Each structure stands twice: as structure tokens, then as C-alpha cells.
Amino acid sequence: MVDHKRQNTINLISLVLALAAICTEYLGYKMVYMFLKPLTTISILSLLFFIPKGLSEKFTKLILVALAFCLLGDVLLLDSGYFVFGLVAFLLAHLLFIVAFIQHKGFWFHWASFVVLFLIGGAIFFWLKPDLGDFMVPVLFYVLVITAMAWQGIGLYLREKAKAYAWMALAVLFFMLSDTLLAINKFKAPFDNASVLILVTYWLSIGLIANAAYKIALEKKP
Template identity: 35%
Template sequence: MTALAAKSAVVLPLLTALSAAVSILALSQPAHLPPGLGFLFKPLTTILILLHAWPRGADQPRLARWVRVGLLCSLAGDIALLWPETGFLPGLVSFLVAHVCYIAGFCSRLRLGAVRWPFLMFGVIAAAVLGRLWPHIPGALQGPVVVYVAALTVMAAQAWAWWRGSVSRPDEPRARWAAWGGTLFVLSDAMLAINKFAGPLEMASFWVLASYWPAQWCIASSLGRARA
């Protein structure tokens, strides 16, 4: 690793954490910083995660390509959700496409469903959350929400399947990053959905974003080390 790459490995996580903290403080209710800062620092945080992902994955080009496209779609979703009401459906679609990209990337490492128990585990979790929320979801959104939940569930399950299918292999540490990223994404979206449809949850913005960006960082880290 070059000196520049080594410095970036320290500075970029710190900048990402600082940007995330400013965004959370600006977008929380009540806001602890001017809310306008959230419109800058929320997309900036995801851009910094993109910078973390971009030089990585030279030995896994298909995975790297899909993860980068997924992060770009997530950036579009982050921007849309800055307007929670009018931007909810565009944001949902953007993140749906992001999850499809992540699924495609993880499937480049292991066949879809090759390890079955994570699909059962996340399916049960998704069914429980969706069942709790169903009476509160407007009819026009029920279809899109079901499709989104299915994609999120498959993404997290396939990440775990890749991890458990790679035990004792060289790519196990990368797969572990993906698995924890998928898990944190499920946690973040579950809290977001509960707050929107059945809430409100206390400190919802904090908990949603404090799990969302680590999820994206973990998924980006599944690409392995940056090129020297």
C-alpha cells in the first residue's frame, strides 16, 4: 500500500463519520444544527462511501461494478428522501434498484440460494415486520413496499449465504463485510418503515442513519482492499 493509500485509509473513514454526524444532527427532530446542512452532508456522506468503494475490488470486477452502481442508486435515493413525503416513492425505487445491484454482485461470488437458511431467517424477520406494519401502509404503497421488502430480504440473505459459503476460503473476510452490511440495512429500513407507517419512533433519524451508513460502508468494504 502506498503512503497516499495508507493516509486515505485513515482520513476517509474519519471524514465519512464526521459528515454522517453533521447530517444526523441537522436532520434529527428537533434539529441540533441548521436543517439545511442535511441537504449537503447527507448526499456527501454517501459520496464519501463511494470514494471508499471506487478504487477497491480490482480482483472482483463484476462484484465491484454492481456495488458501485448500487451505491450510485443509493445516492439518488438519499437525495429523494430529503423530501420525505414527495420523495418517498422515488427513494423507494432507487433503493430497490440498489438492492437488485447488490444481489447481482453477491451472486457473482456464490449462486443465489446456495445456502438456504439465511433466506428462511431473513424471510421470517421480514414477514414479522411487514405483518406489524401492514394495517398502516396506504393501499397505493402496499405493492411497492412488498416488492422492496422482498428485494431487501434477498439482498441480506444472499450476503449471508456468500459468507457462510466462503468459510475458510480467502474471500471469507469480504463476505463477512457484506453479511453485516445486509443485516444493518435490514435494521435501518425496519426502523424507517416503523417510524413512517406505525411510529413515530423516538430519535428515529438518528437510529435510521446511524445504521444505514455503516451498512453501506460494510457493503463497500466487501470489495476488499484498495489498489496500491
Template identity: 35%
Template sequence: MKVRQNAFLGLFILVVLLDLFTGYFHFQGMRQFTKPFILLTLILFFWICGKRLDKKLYRYTLLALLFSLMGDILLLYDHLSPLYFMLGLIAFLLAHISYSVVFLIQGKIILKKKMRTVAVLLLVYGTALFMMLKDNLGTLKVPVIIYILGILAMAITAFGRKDLVDHTSFKLVFIGALFFILSDSILAVNKFLVAIPGSHFLVMGTYAAAQYLIVRGLLTGDQKLN
């Protein structure tokens, strides 16, 4: 398993670098293939290596990855119509909900002190981000609020796995969830507030890392500790 995962990591990094290259040089025709290929590669890897996992966990993780793939494809065309952005937002919201279900299967929500602290910090961050963007969101205010709550719920449920799964698995998944928030934050600021130099590298780099860390974490250890 370890050899297979390391071999996949090399392939995955190559695919991500290819997409970063095509995005940097604005090869939009090629990006229609390189961007979706990131998630396609990850889906294939999880589909092969994740069959030993709990069936519900396996299915909902695949569902999260498939919704993410749909979101990636839809956002490729958001410059053509706002509808594509809205549909992409919905696809990723469904991905976050699916990931939340996965994390709840393995963990639980107990409002202990650490859990409350993490939840409050994430909610404060989400509120601050929305307040920065709200004047430029127009009709997207409510959808963005719902989306922010969805991604924060995903991160909070990821933290809910703490002490209930292998420690390495917990760290990989939770860090992946935080990278997801970071990626979407950069994308939102760049789209609605101010242009960020190198935004393509930052958004796709953190996004690819997020998806990989979550999948790798789920494969690292799915058994609850006694």
C-alpha cells in the same frame, strides 16, 4: 491501501456525525448537503480504491451506490409529496438489486442447510415486519412487499458469498446487509407505525454503517478461495 482506508474511515465518520448533527437540530437546508455527502464520500472512495476489482463487480457496486445516493436525495423531500417516497423506494430497490448482482458474481446460491436457515429466518422477519405495518400502508402495500423481498434477496445473496471469499470480507458484507435491513425497519416503523425517539440517529447511523461495511468488505477480499 490500509492507511488510505483508515484515513477515509476518519473522514467518513466526520461526515456522518455532521449529518446526524444537522438532522438532530432540524437544519433541513444543511441536510440537503450533508446527507448526500455521506454517499458521495463513499462513492469517491470506492471509485478510487475499487479499480483493482473485477470489472462487473466494480461497475455494479458503483451502480448500487449511485442508486442509493438517488434514494437519499429523493427521501429528503418525501414530506412534500408521496411521490418522492415512492421514487426513493424504487431507487433503493434498484440499489439492492445491484448489490445482489455483485454478491452473485462472487458467490452463488446453494440451498445448503445454513443457507436455507438464513433465508427462512429473513423471510419470517420480513413477513412479521409487513404484518405490523400493513394496516397503515394504504396504497403502498404492494410496493412495500416488493421492496422487502428486494432487501431480503440482497441479504441472502450476501450470505451466499460464505466460504467463497475471504472470511473477513464475508463478515463485513453480511453484517452490512443486516444493518441495511435494520435501518430500513426502523425507518418504516417510525414512518408508518409509531414515532421512535432518536429515530434519525438510529436510521442514519445504521444506514451509514451498512453502506460502509459493504464497501469495505468488497475491498477487503474479492478473490474466491481455492
């Protein structure tokens, strides 16, 4: 059975930290925000440390490492000068998510989701392309990887049809949305409250991923 009390406590702490981080960023308290942003991600991924050792399988460990790369990306993106390194950190996170999804239930080829997701990914890339400059190739590769990650994440739900996998499918879509908003704000047209929308969708994504992995692990049959 899932330990809902512990799970809810960590989720509440993460929510409070996320709201505090968003408020401090919006109000311009940069130093406080730089502390709270990674702390929020640490709080979210800490949920996976409470999975009993006997239930922690390779899938959970891969998800945890992927979330750790997200944390690294968070820290690097606090300084615009490290944008490329932050991009690489998140790219590695997405690759690890793909490995985790495939390792957990195998490769899942679903034509409809493949076509829809890659059409969306392609449309976003070609819309951004005129403004990418030297980032064209890295962004193309990133779009391909995150779209593949979303495809396999949705595939888990299409195969299993369970609540935890629905969370995972929703999470990968939120991740695509968050990264799309970030790319639009950076390369195409900066817009009001971009950072708030990016943070909300990003933390919803990794929060759902962590909670899904936690639920999957604790509901695993002995």
C-alpha cells in the same frame, strides 16, 4: 495488499461527515443537513474509485452502481413528496446488490438463513400491513427484495468465511434494520430520534459494503 492508509483516511472523512449530518439533522439545521447527507454517502462510495483499474472487476462495479442508487435515494428522500421515487431508487440498489453477490460467487441456497430471514421479513410486513394503505404492494415487493439481498449477502460469508464477507453479511443486516426502522417511523408509529437511528444503521451498512468490496478487490490474487 489493502492500502489501509487511504482506506482509513476516507473512512475517517466519512465518519466526520456522518456525525456532522446527524448533529445538524438533530438540531434542526435542515439546509446544512440536506447538503451533508448526500455528501456523506459520496464520501463512502468514493473509496471504490481508488481501486486500481486492473483489480476492479464486475463485482466492484456493480457494488458501485448500487451505492450510486443509494445516493440517489438519499437525495430523493430529503423531500417527503418524493418518497415513492426514493423507494424505487433503493429497490434498484438492492436488486443490483443481489446481482453483484450472485455474479461474484454464484447463487447460494442456505435453508436456515432463508427461513429465518424470510420469517423476519414476513413478520415485519404483516405487522406493518394494517397501516400501509396504498403502499401495501410496493412495500411487500420491497421487503421481498431486501430480504433476498440479505440472504445472498449472508450466503457470501457462509461460503467464504473471510473477514470481508463477514463485513458484507453484517452490512446487509444493518440495511434490513435501517429500512425496518424507517418503515416503522413512517407507517406505524413515529418515535423519538428515529432519524438518528436510521442514519447510523444505514451509513454503517453502506460503509461496510464499500469497505468489504474494497478489501475483496485489493486482496484478489493476480
